[in-house]
Amino acid sequence: MPDSPADNPYSRNPEGRNKHKDCPAPDDERINALLVEYHRRGHVSGKQISKLLWAEHSIKMSRATVDRRRSALELKSSGITTSSLPVTVKRQLVLDQMAQDPTRRRGPKLLVEAIAREHGIHLTRCDYVTSEMRLHDPVGFELREPTAKKIFRQALVVLGPHHEWSGDGHDKLTKIGFPVWALRDVWSGKWLGIWVVPNNRLKLAIAYLYLSLVETLGGMPIQTTTDCGTETITVFGMANALREYFSPELSTNEVPAHKFLKFVHNTTIEQGWLQLRLQWGDDVKGFWEAGNGIYNSSIPEQYKLVQWLWPKLIQQELDELRDRFNNHRVRKDRNKVLPSGVSPNEAFALHKEYSAENLLQPVNKGVVRELMVSIGGDDLIRFVSVEYAVHAQEVYDSLGIQKLTMFNVWTIFQAMLLLM
Secondary structure, rough: OOOOOOHOOOOOOOOOOOOOOOOOOOOOOOOOOOHHHHHHHHHOOHHHHHHHHHHHHOOOOOOHHHHHHHHHHOOOOOHHHHHHHOOHHHHHHHHHHOOOOOOOOOOOOHHHHHHHHHHOOOOOOOHHHHHHHHOOOHHHHHHOOOOOOOOOOOOOOOOOOOOOOEEEEEOOOOHOOEEEEEEEEEEOOOOEEEEEEOOOOHHHHHHHHHHHHHHHEEEEOOOOEEOOHHHHHHHHHHHHHHHHHHHOOOOOOOOEEEEEOOOOHHHHHHHHHHHHHHHHHHHHHHHHHOOOOOOOOOOOOHHHHHHHHHHHHHHHHHHHHHHHOOOOOOOOOOOOOOOOOOOHHHHHHHHHOOOOOOOEEEEEEHHHOOOOOOOOOOHHHOOOOOOHHHHHHHHHHHHOOOOOOOOOHHHHHHHHHHHO
């Protein structure tokens, strides 16, 4: 028997090279975790997952190998899963999601994505989830008719990720004391950050959020767009100063670092707010009102606890909502200049397939951090003092709570109040 491939006259690989040497082993826990995560995000195509592994993690894995690994992990497509699961299990998955949407704003596609995200289970949208929803709530389909007035809009033209960020505030929760502010990438539609803040009309607080994202990413966009509100004046100044300092070759006269638009033309973020309100914001108000008779804002001890507990819950919900939005695959629009038919995360990771360029302008994180501290630091977005937050977290941890949710927040409030 030959000692090596080179000694075998019939060998097709005399040098003994393994052409798949860069492919991770089947028992690689990191790879398995990534495949499960892609499945949770709604990716079932071996070809697309192969591309994403390379684009996001520099991991080489062929489509066939991806399919084999997914099969070994029992990550099944929607058709196989729907036909194999018991009716009682499938129905309960749908009913649980419907229960989380008391205003009945989420359609079948959003429920399918939510089930995949929370349970890693894919169900068929057309022939199962839609029929179940029609069976249990036929009126819901009538309620989900679009109600917004049509405004003529020009096609957005940007060159790639981080060419332009769109920022704005969302005031629908201001009445209960929890306004929101966000930044979104225009080219991909990806939500870069959504934050609950004590005041989304405070110039320094908005500038702090902008700088915090710049620090996190290690860079800034070529341009930021917001509406004409006075709260964004400091962002205008910061964007111009950072651009002139870190990207002096880009003239702010020819390509402004910040642009003010009327709110109806700040389309990327404004269109996103509608979905946030319909899919989440209206429900939050209902859960808040469930505290009538439990919470009295005129009692300082109760007010302070709510100011700690509810922002914690809302930020947790906003983080999950951002993940949901960024993994939601939008329908294909052949008239759209920017990517469509894919999720924002896919477009972002695979931007080169659209002949786009990542235009993030590098910055010095230390300089940005100094600016954040100089304008007021973390205190700009705190709802309670550091001391109170530490004590409240200790009490919260002592209760052994698995997860804070809209369903248990008032029960947890009552339990914590006795221990504060």
